[in-house]
Amino acid sequence: MVQAGDPKLSDRLDATDGPLTLALRASDFPALHESLRVLARRADCARMTLLLPLADASPELAGLVSGAAAALTRETALDTVAVIEGEAAIVGDWSAPDGRFAHWRVADGTRRLRALQSVTALPAASADTPGDLVAVVAGGMGALGRASIAALAGAGWRRFALLGRSETPDFPPNEAMSAEIIRYFACDVGSETEVHTALETIRSEIGPIGAVIQAAGVLDDRLLGTQDDASVAAVLRPKLAGTKALDNLTRDDPLRLFLLHGSIVGLLGNAGQTAYAAANAAAQALMEERGRENAPGASLTLCWSFVEGGGMGDASTASAFRKAGWPPVTLGQARSVLDQAVSLTTSGTWAVFGAPMAAAAAQTPEITLTETTLAAIERQDAVxxxxxxxxxxxxxxxxxxxxxxxxxxxxxxxxxxxxxxxxxxxxxxxxxxxxxxxxxxxxxxxxxxxxxxxxxxxxxRAAAEAVPETRAAIAAGAAAPAYRSLPTPPNAPAPSPSSG
The missing domain is CATH 1.10.1200.10 (ACP-like)
Structure with missing residues (x-):
């Protein structure tokens, strides 16, 4: 077992010949990130299995590690990267059934693997009107923020408060022209102090807060081996720190909805986006923890494929997603999902992909929804x-x-x-x-x-006769699994190491 941040990690790797299994224990993300940079700079790791045990990790640290590890497999030739969350790791095969990345959770002698399962639609939504409640939209001037405003307006919301970095935005957005009240607050969403000041003003001058939409985020794409602490912190701040601040400061508000706009990069990784993957995975983990704690309102995360016509990234990003088997989403498709999502009363996490290429060519406005679910791989008498x-x-x-x-x-x-x-x-x-x-x-x-x-x-050997893999059913009325997670979209081709 090697402690993350060990300055002798490279020397240890140099002294090892042949296949290697490296167990890297992390108690904080900066130390782990430094060790991952060491691995990313090596060209001789094709036969290396990297295990990342997280026995007592917080949801935030587990998410950071998971997102960064998923991205690591896109940039290196590592044979297997496995995040092991929960109790002390049990001995066994930690390789991924599909691809080279796996996120496991261990509890009560049972190993559970993150998995995706298709669903035909989001759960039934509430038809209740919001009255005088205010919807706070962080990143409200971005494409998904504006689409969220339009969906909320369509569901009867009439009061909006937008948080953004720009001092002089193109305001108000057309999507909110039917609003009774709409205000813009120049605010660093990653600063709890600034968020606190903005929310206090909103409550006193506009009304009680009933919804939070977290669409803030930035990109700083660079390969893991060339990243520095400042570039990583800049990407983590709006998505992760922003989600934490908005959650911490609205726990006493009459929320109906807390919606995080995430990315499939946090679930599946992407070359050059390790920090962005870590930020999204950690924010998603915080949202899932929020749901388990029964915090006010539905806790929802939508993990988007590339959003054409306004998403973060450019044409090369969209091309990389297509090569990886993740069809991009149009703004029209995003709006159709949000029309349902803003009225949900059930917490959950969904990945959203666009139409497959054949359907897109036929101009069929299909989308693929996958809900996070749980695949239990039980091994009897695990040691x-x-x-x-x-x-x-x-x-x-x-x-x-x-x-x-x-x-x-x-x-x-x-x-x-x-x-x-x-x-x-x-x-x-x-x-x-x-x-x-x-x-x-x-x-x-x-x-x-x-x-x-x-x-x-x-x-x-005591576990050789393993119980067959089981997957939690996603069906109408089925109980939501206590732990949700995701590795590859169903029926998508396995990405090659060079994709992304």
Missing amino acids: PLEDIRALIRARAAGFLGEDADAISETASFFDLGLGSMQLQELAGELESRFEGVSPTVLFQYTSVDALCAHLATLTP
């Missing part, structure tokens, strides 16, 4: 990784006549004083517990840390 670590240290201590606490997890078995016969005996015991253990395993993985990282990629 906690920490139990295996304790077993190895105990066996080594027994051979040496020492206490297990005295066994270093990073020192070489040979440096500890173990001989070839003792290592072969320990390898035999591990072979009886795991499939795929070779007699020379301890000569290839020569420390407790290195050996445990390797064993984490194998299947315990």
